[in-house]
Amino acid sequence: MVFLKRQFPVILAFVFGMLLWLQYYVPSKASNSMLESFSSSWLITLAGCALILGVFSAVFHHVEKVKARRAGFGYSLITLVCFGITFTCGFILPLIGRIAPGSGIEPIPTQPDTPFDWIFNNVQVPLDSTVFSLLAFFVASAAFRAFRARSMEATVLLLAACIMMLGRVAFGEMIGTQTLNLSDAAEWILNNPSTGAQRGILFGIYLSQVALALRIIFGIEKTYLGGGS
């Protein structure tokens, strides 16, 4: 059991990690055919399984919460009911439609007039948009309360933010001269200091991703196997 739990996953990670890494540098037909087999079946199947696992995990979490009547279980109940309705409309009804042609139920789940799309367009879109639009209010309030030029760094940040906010709207083109206005200043910030800083951050992220991948492939990093015995 220890072999299956601890060593076998490490061997799998090493074999498949090395195989797919080396494949990227071998442009032969056999190599591409192997990649096609991996990508069109194995990887997508695995991703699908991970998705199903995620759905089950979320459902069980909320079911447990409702069963135990833990604090906020009402929200879990709403989540489960919504999940049930959406799942029925998006999966069960089209499936019935496919099993019984002519049953009157649209077998195609992507037409704009199916119940699933009705839920998406009339429930998810307005809810999601509403929650996201609240950001405008919070950002305005937070900027008013917290954005202070207390130090040199904070002043630079504040000035850059103001230039960006005005430079990315029509007013930016009105403030300044024909040859240099706030929009141009905003463009300069994006193309120069911001790009430089972002590039540095991205290099750091990608190098650490390479390092992490190598650590997993060579079995140095094992935290993904989980803790305990």
Next chain:
Amino acid sequence: MRLTQRILNLDRRIIYLAIFLCVLIPTVIPIGFDVQVTPEVQRGYDLIEGLREGDAVLISVDFGPSAIPENYPVLVSVLHQCFRKKLRPILVSLIPDGRGMATKGLDEVLHAVGADGKELYPGLQSGVDYSFLGYKSGNNAVIVGVGQSFTSTFPTDSEGKSTTGQPLFKQVRSLKDVKVLVNTASVGMPEVWLPYGAQKFGIPMVVSCTAVSTVQYYPFYNAGQFTGLLGGMKGAAEYEKLVGLAEITGRPGKATAGMDAQAVSHVFIVFAIVLANVCFFIERRRGTAAKGGA
């Protein structure tokens, strides 16, 4: 309490109300600000505009309802541009929400009517002139898959029809046959499309992202890895202007209409920041003076 102190301790509900009015008034009474087209957007537009009739454009719709104001107008504009130029867009989605957005966008453009009330693109057929392959989980696995074959990665399209026999996929077999890759994304999908799709097969890529993500994509744009970069609602409004959406449909695009509210809101936020800082410095000076006096 002094005026400056009152301003610094302003009830947040007043700020909320002000922002609400800044959005509401320009939406109800449009100002009609013009947008200046930036080189990032112009290059993206020119790239698609330079394609020949029948060329395939892959559009990856990777945004959800929260990014509708920023990404959806780009999707609609690009589809209008594709159908106007008789290009063949292939839509895919790598996030679950993207499927609904792509369906909505495609439906809107396919049934769009011009200023004269006539249907703009009559007779377009799925699988011939365009295709929507739907959502598939797996991110880079899906990209690697379509790099090998569209039909084996997506055996059926979003309507459940087999892709194998479709005329479009007889000519456009894989990502190698696509001329331009457009990624409308509210999540980090452009960074996945770039190495596994665009760079691997040498396909020029245009990215439409949310305003907050724009900054992180400038290094890719400046390095030439993205040919075009459409940041936020402004990028979308610029694209609508270039495509001529107002002339095509007889009404301004959604991003163009939204830019008025965004402009007024930004000015208000800058004003609020400046006002708060002025009050802050007055108060600090008073505090310092009081301490010095004591």
